[in-house]
Amino acid sequence: MRQILLTLLLLSAASAQAGVKLYVFDCGNLKFDDVSAFGLTNEETSVRELFVPCYLIEHENGRLLWDAGLPTAIAGQGPVVMESGAIMELGRSLPEQLTELDLTAADIEQVAFSHMHFDHVGAANLFSHSTLLIQKTEFEAAFGDELISVFDPTLYSELADSKHKLLEGDHDVFGDGSVTIVSAPGHTVGHQVLLLRLANFGPLLLSGDLYHFEASRRLRRTPDFNFDKTQTLQAMDKVEALVEKTGATFWIEHSKALADTLKLAPAYYD
Ligand SMILES: [Zn+2]
Numbered sequence: 001m002r003q004i005l006l007t008l009l010l011l012s013a014a015s016a017q018a019g020v021k022l023y024v025f026d027c028g029n030l031k032f033d034d035v036s037a038f039g040l041t042n043e044e045t046s047v048r049e050l051f052v053p054c055y056l057i058e059h060e061n062g063r064l065l066w067d068a069g070l071p072t073a074i075a076g077q078g079p080v081v082m083e084s085g086a087i088m089e090l091g092r093s094l095p096e097q098l099t100e101l102d103l104t105a106a107d108i109e110q111v112a113f114s115h116m117h118f119d120h121v122g123a124a125n126l127f128s129h130s131t132l133l134i135q136k137t138e139f140e141a142a143f144g145d146e147l148i149s150v151f152d153p154t155l156y157s158e159l160a161d162s163k164h165k166l167l168e169g170d171h172d173v174f175g176d177g178s179v180t181i182v183s184a185p186g187h188t189v190g191h192q193v194l195l196l197r198l199a200n201f202g203p204l205l206l207s208g209d210l211y212h213f214e215a216s217r218r219l220r221r222t223p224d225f226n227f228d229k230t231q232t233l234q235a236m237d238k239v240e241a242l243v244e245k246t247g248a249t250f251w252i253e254h255s256k257a258l259a260d261t262l263k264l265a266p267a268y269y270d
Contacts, residue, residue: 020178020198021058023265025097027069028052029256030119033085038212039221045213051259052119054094055206056101057196058268059174062109065130066194066206067253068123069094071155094123100266105129110173112181114208114253115188116142118152125158132164133173135183138190139166150188150225167192184210184239186222186232193239195248201269203248210239212254 030050035042055066074080075093082088095105105126112133113120134142141148143160165171173179180195187209194206210232211217222232243250251258263269 019058019060020196020270022196022198022201022204022269023056023058023101023267024262024269025054025056025069025094025265026051026091026259027054027067027094027122028074028088028090028119030070030254031079031087031089035213037225038216038223040213040215040219044219045215047213047215047256049256050212050254051256052088052090053253053259054097054123055194056098056103056108056265057179059179061174063103063107064133064173064179065108065111065127067113067120067208068111068127070119071122072126088119090122095126097265112173112192112194114193114206115191116151116156117188117209118155120209121152121156124156128158128162130162132159132162133167133171133181134164135185135190135192136166136168137185138188138192139164141189182239182242184208184235186228186230186235187226189227191227191235195242195246198270201249203246204269205239205243205246205248205250207239207250207252209254210236211252214252214255214257217252 029052032048035045052069053067054069057064070088070090072093075090079087079089098104106129108130110133111127111130116138142151169183171181173181178197182193182195184193185191191208193208193210196204198204222229226232
C-alpha cells in the first residue's frame with residue numbers, strides 16, 4: 001500500500017512539472033560607468049553592463065509573464081542616456097518578440113514583476129487585461145498617492161484598475177508547486193522572486209533584483225537605493241536557504257555573463 005501511495009505521489013509530482021516551459025527574452029541592457037550605488041566599489045567588480053530579461057512561463061493551465069524589461073518606447077532607438085554615465089538600450093520590444101511564438105500580450109493571462117522599477121515593468125501597460133500578481137505592499141507603494149522616486153507610474157498606470165491578486169507572502173501560481181512566487185522584500189517594499197520546478201532542467205530560481213552582480217551575492221552587498229537594507233539581508237537568507245533546500249539553479253536576472261550562456265526565445269527550458 002505504501003509503495004502504491006509513493007508511486008502515486010511521484011507520478012503526481014512528475015505530471016505537475018511536465019509541460020512547464022520557460023522562455024527567456026532579451027529585454028535590453030543597462031551600462032554604468034560607476035557601480036558604487038549598488039553597494040560595491042568599482043574595484044570589487046569589473047562588470048559595467050547588466051542584462052535586462054523578460055520571462056514567459058507556459059503551463060497547461062495558462063501563461064505567466066515574469067518581469068517586463070525596459071520601456072518599450074525606447075525599442076530600436078539605440079543607446080539612450082538616463083543620466084551622466086548611465087545608458088539603457090532595448091533592441092526589440094517584448095510584443096515584437098512574442099510574435100515569434102505566435103503570441104500577443106492578449107494571450108498572457110497572468111503577469112508578475114519582481115518589483116516595479118522601470119527596468120522590470122517597461123512593457124507592463126500592454127498587460128492591463130491580465131491578472132496582476134503583486135505583493136499588497138508593492139501595490140500600495142506603486143499605486144498610492146505618495147510618489148516614490150524610484151518608481152515611474154507612467155510605465156504601469158494601465159494596471160491600476162486591472163484584475164489583481166494582492167499577495168501577502170508566497171504564492172503557488174498554478175496550485176501544483178511548479179511555479180511559486182516567493183516574497184523577498186527589501187530591494188523594494190514588496191520585492192519577490194520566482195521558483196520554477198522544470199521537469200528536465202530541474203528547480204530554478206529567478207532572483208529578481210535580490211542581487212545585481214555576482215559580486216553582490218558573494219559579498220552580500222545591498223544597493224544604496226534599496227527600500228530597506230536589513231529586510232534585504234533577511235530576504236537573501238530566506239532565498240539562499242530555499243535554494244539550498246531545493247537544490248535550485250540560481251539565476252541573477254541582470255547577470256550579463258549568465259545571459260551570454262542562455263538559450264533565448266523561441267528556444268525554451270522545460
Ligand atoms: Zn533591475
